[in-house]
Amino acid sequence: MPLPLRSRHLFPSLPRVCCGFLSALLVLAAPVSLAAPSKSSKTSKSKKAKSSASKKPSAPEPAASPPEPEPAVEAKAAPEPAAEPKAIEEPAPVVASKPALEAKAAPAPRSTPAPRSAPAARASSSAASATPGRMRIGVGPDLFLESSRMTGSQGINTSIRDESFDYSSAGFLSATAWLTTPVPSVSERLRVGGGLRIFGNYAAGGGRQFGFGVLNEVFASGEYGLPVADKTEVVFGGRAGLSFLVPGREFSAEINRLQEQGVSVWSVPRVGWLLGPSVGARRRMSERIWLRADVLAQAEQQYLFATSQEISGLDFSKNWSTLALRLGLSLGAEFSL
Numbered sequence: 001m002p003l004p005l006r007s008r009h010l011f012p013s014l015p016r017v018c019c020g021f022l023s024a025l026l027v028l029a030a031p032v033s034l035a036a037p038s039k040s041s042k043t044s045k046s047k048k049a050k051s052s053a054s055k056k057p058s059a060p061e062p063a064a065s066p067p068e069p070e071p072a073v074e075a076k077a078a079p080e081p082a083a084e085p086k087a088i089e090e091p092a093p094v095v096a097s098k099p100a101l102e103a104k105a106a107p108a109p110r111s112t113p114a115p116r117s118a119p120a121a122r123a124s125s126s127a128a129s130a131t132p133g134r135m136r137i138g139v140g141p142d143l144f145l146e147s148s149r150m151t152g153s154q155g156i157n158t159s160i161r162d163e164s165f166d167y168s169s170a171g172f173l174s175a176t177a178w179l180t181t182p183v184p185s186v187s188e189r190l191r192v193g194g195g196l197r198i199f200g201n202y203a204a205g206g207g208r209q210f211g212f213g214v215l216n217e218v219f220a221s222g223e224y225g226l227p228v229a230d231k232t233e234v235v236f237g238g239r240a241g242l243s244f245l246v247p248g249r250e251f252s253a254e255i256n257r258l259q260e261q262g263v264s265v266w267s268v269p270r271v272g273w274l275l276g277p278s279v280g281a282r283r284r285m286s287e288r289i290w291l292r293a294d295v296l297a298q299a300e301q302q303y304l305f306a307t308s309q310e311i312s313g314l315d316f317s318k319n320w321s322t323l324a325l326r327l328g329l330s331l332g333a334e335f336s337l
Contacts, residue, residue, distance in 0.1 A: 134336045135181045135182075135336070136334045136335060136337065137177075137179050137335055138177070138178045138292070139176070139177045140176060140332025141175055142173070142296070143328055144169075144326045145168075145172065146168050146324050146325065147325050148166070148169065148323065149164065149165070150167060150210070150321070152318075152320035153318070153319055155316070155317040157315050165208045165210075166206075166208075167206055168206050169205060170202075170204065170205035171202070174199045175197070176195055176196070177195060178194065178221060179194060180193030180221070180223070190224050192221065192222045193220070194218070194220050194241075195218075195221055196216065196218055198216050198217075199215040199216065201213070202214065202215035210251070211248060211249025211251065212247075212248070212251045212322070213247045213249065215245050215246075215302075216244050217241055217300075218241050219242075221239040222237060222239075223237030223238075224236050224237070225282060231285075232284075233282050234281055235278075235281065235292065237278045237294070239274070239296075241274050242272065243271070243272040243273065243274050244269045244271060246269050255267050262311050263311065264309055265318075270304050271302075272302035273301055274299065275300075276296055277296075277297060278330070287336070288335060288336040289333065289334070290336075291333055292331075292332055293330070293331050295329055295330075296326075298326045298327075299324070300323070300324045300326065302322045303320075304322065305318045306319055306320075
């Protein structure tokens, strides 16, 4: 049905009402939006005031000394990043130093070159060979002549029988081995040592045959070499020692006879002494070999019997000893150790 005219006039007015309503809302909303910035500005102002208040009391803090170490720690901690590049750069100098060390180690052998050491060694060896500076061992035969006397007596109570006789050695050959060493604290040309001389079966020859046994000598020696020519020197020396006689042949038979009669004698080696000078010449054949010849004079006394006891109420005594004077020529070779 058709609307009345009044209602028609109402609908056209609705847009105007709505517009007015919206404008009223905008008017109401504007103060609210304006109020909000004012609040935010107030809050910002309050924050600024607080921050300014916090800054104001911090102003006297620099005057206090305790907080100062904190910047130092920070300053020390700050360079730590710079230490990392150093740690990274450390391998570089190590690698570079290795060639430097090798380069330094390389010239070390040059300081003692072989051409220089060879002449030095030759000079030292020639000096050692020219002067007696090493231990030497020597061996050689001895030719000798001997004039001896066996002095002996046997007594029973007041009766004494002389059993002495002169003799010369039935042999003329012996062998000697010796060892000498230098004495640089006294003289480079002085040498001392020891040796062994072997006679073998020692017996009296000539008009009276008598076998004594096996004779050996042990001696200490000393010598001084005086250069007289190229590779040649005169040697002055001497020896002293002990002699040992192992009883044999007629001497052993005499011991057995006395033992059967109850005399206290033993079949043990007899001991004696020896002493004699020598002079000779020595020539160097090489750096380690020398040849020498010496003339030796020697005196030797050997004790054979020295007993005195009572046997079946009788006073028994027996004394035997030999004194030998020898003149000999010793030939030998020495080898440097």
